Amino acid sequence: MVGNGSRAAIISDRRITGLSADVITELVAEVGPLWHERHQARLESRPRKRAIGAGAKHQLVFIDRLLATLVHLRHGATHDVLACWFGVDRSTITRAIGEVRPLLATRGCTITASVRLRTLAEVIDHLGASGQTGIIDGTEIRVRRPTVGRKDRKKFISGKNKQNAVKAMVLTDASGRLLFCSPAQPASCADITHARQMGLVKPGRRPGRGDPCRCRLPGPGAQTGGRVVTPPHRKFKKNPPEWYEEIHERQRKAHSSRRIRVEHGIAHLKNWRALARHLGRREHMSDTLQAIAGLLSHQQAATREAGQTQ
Structure with missing residues (x-):
C-alpha cells in the first residue's frame, strides 16, 4: 500500500495517469460504490459466510486499486512493477485491475457532466x-x-x-x-x-x-x-x-x-x-479499449468545461 504522500503525488501529476486530479476524484466517487457493491455481492454469494468485519483486510484500498489500473492503462506498466510500487503481491495487482477495468469500460463516453x-x-x-x-x-x-x-x-x-x-x-x-x-x-x-x-x-x-x-x-x-x-x-x-x-x-x-x-x-x-x-x-482488449475511451472522453469534457469557465 502506497503512503499518502506517494498517492497525492500520483494524483497531482497528470503525466502519471493521464487524468487531472478533479477527474480522478469524480472517478473515485462514481466507481468506488460500484466496486464495493460487487465486492459485497461476491462475499455474500460464498457458501461459507464470515461474520461482518472478520477475515483478512485489504492491503490495497480502492483508490490505490484505481490508481494502479490507471497507471497500467496509461503507461502499459507490468503487474510486477506495479506490485513493487504499491508494496503488494503481483496477484493482488492482477486481481485489482481485473475488477476495476470492467467498471471503467461500462461508463461510456462523456459529452458533458449530464x-x-x-x-x-x-x-x-x-x-x-x-x-x-x-x-x-x-x-x-x-x-x-x-x-x-x-x-x-x-x-x-x-x-x-x-x-x-x-x-x-x-x-x-x-x-x-x-x-x-x-x-x-x-x-x-x-x-x-x-x-x-x-x-x-x-x-x-x-x-x-x-x-x-x-x-x-x-x-x-x-x-x-x-x-x-x-x-x-x-x-x-x-x-x-x-x-x-x-x-x-x-x-x-x-x-x-x-x-x-x-x-x-x-x-x-x-x-x-x-x-x-x-x-x-x-480477451481483455474490449474492456481495455472502452475503458480508455471513457477515461479520455471524460478528461476532454473536463478540459473543455474548464476552458469555458475561464
Missing part, C-alpha cells in the same frame, strides 16, 4: 439531436500471436498489416471529440462486416441520390442521414476519365480534411500505452 453515451444508438441520436457530423474509422492494435495448435489461430492476422491484431471502430464528432469506441474484433474481420455487426450498416442498403455523402461502405450515409461520414466511392478503378479523376480527387481531399479529426482521436487513444501494442490477454 450526458454520457454508451451505445451506438445513443451516439446516432445525439448527433441527430445536435445536428452534428459523426466521423468513423477503424484502427488496429497489435496483440500476441495465439499458441500453436489453437483453434482459429489465423483469424487475428490482419490482411492490411500482415500481423496479429484486433480491430475497433472509433467515432468522433467534427471537432475530434470522442463519442464511441466499439468492442474489439479479430483483425481479419473486414470494416464493412464490423460495421454491419455494430448495426451501422444494413446489408444490401445503398445510399440514395439525395444523400450528401457517397460512401465506400454501403449504408451509413443513407441510414444516418449523412451524419456518419465515410470515404467517397471510387467508381472507376482502372483508366478513369480525366474529368472523373479531377472530381474524385477534389472529393477525396474535402473528405480527408474532415476525416483527419477521427485520426487525431485515434492518436489520442493510442497515447495510452496499453493500446500502442497489447501484451496481455486478447
Whole structure:
C-alpha cells in the first residue's frame, strides 16, 4: 500500500495517469460504490459466510486499486512493477485491475457532466439531436500471436498489416471529440462486416441520390442521414476519365480534411500505452479499449468545461 504522500503525488501529476486530479476524484466517487457493491455481492454469494468485519483486510484500498489500473492503462506498466510500487503481491495487482477495468469500460463516453453515451444508438441520436457530423474509422492494435495448435489461430492476422491484431471502430464528432469506441474484433474481420455487426450498416442498403455523402461502405450515409461520414466511392478503378479523376480527387481531399479529426482521436487513444501494442490477454482488449475511451472522453469534457469557465 502506497503512503499518502506517494498517492497525492500520483494524483497531482497528470503525466502519471493521464487524468487531472478533479477527474480522478469524480472517478473515485462514481466507481468506488460500484466496486464495493460487487465486492459485497461476491462475499455474500460464498457458501461459507464470515461474520461482518472478520477475515483478512485489504492491503490495497480502492483508490490505490484505481490508481494502479490507471497507471497500467496509461503507461502499459507490468503487474510486477506495479506490485513493487504499491508494496503488494503481483496477484493482488492482477486481481485489482481485473475488477476495476470492467467498471471503467461500462461508463461510456462523456459529452458533458449530464450526458454520457454508451451505445451506438445513443451516439446516432445525439448527433441527430445536435445536428452534428459523426466521423468513423477503424484502427488496429497489435496483440500476441495465439499458441500453436489453437483453434482459429489465423483469424487475428490482419490482411492490411500482415500481423496479429484486433480491430475497433472509433467515432468522433467534427471537432475530434470522442463519442464511441466499439468492442474489439479479430483483425481479419473486414470494416464493412464490423460495421454491419455494430448495426451501422444494413446489408444490401445503398445510399440514395439525395444523400450528401457517397460512401465506400454501403449504408451509413443513407441510414444516418449523412451524419456518419465515410470515404467517397471510387467508381472507376482502372483508366478513369480525366474529368472523373479531377472530381474524385477534389472529393477525396474535402473528405480527408474532415476525416483527419477521427485520426487525431485515434492518436489520442493510442497515447495510452496499453493500446500502442497489447501484451496481455486478447480477451481483455474490449474492456481495455472502452475503458480508455471513457477515461479520455471524460478528461476532454473536463478540459473543455474548464476552458469555458475561464
